[in-house]
Structures are given as structure tokens and as C-alpha cells.
Amino acid sequence: ELQALAHSMQCQIDYHPRYQSDMAMTDGEGMEHIWSYLGNFVSITRQMNAERRQSTLDHASQHFRWKKLLNL
Numbered sequence: 001e002l003q004a005l006a007h008s009m010q011c012q013i014d015y016h017p018r019y020q021s022d023m024a025m026t027d028g029e030g031m032e033h034i035w036s037y038l039g040n041f042v043s044i045t046r047q048m049n050a051e052r053r054q055s056t057l058d059h060a061s062q063h064f065r066w067k068k069l070l071n072l
Helices: 011-014 029-045 050-070
Strands: none
Touching: 029 050
């Protein structure tokens, strides 16, 4: 969300996401779902090195996205 108090009124009018024709509204639930899913990988990635952890989480994210696409 635009930090309105740190911007002038004209800046708020010009750039606030609610007034942009090419921006969509979201409730943020999509991110909650992916974080909840990835939370299941905490225990299995804890002892991995950074490269392996990144690879595992990348594959998990791709799998999550693929499952969502199949359910559309």
C-alpha cells in the first residue's frame, strides 16, 4: 500500500494503486497460500546448504504453481 502520509496529495492521486488502470486489486491470500505450503519444507531444508535449500524451495514453488494451474 502507498505510504500516503509520506507523499504529497498530488503524488497520492497520480500513483496510488487504486487509481491505476493497469493494476489489479488483491486480498493478499495468494501469498498466504504459498507461504503456508512452503512452511512444510522448513524441517527438511534446515540442514541443507544454501544452494540445495534454494533448489528445493524453487522446485516446491514450481510444483505449487503447477498444481494451481491444473485446478483452474
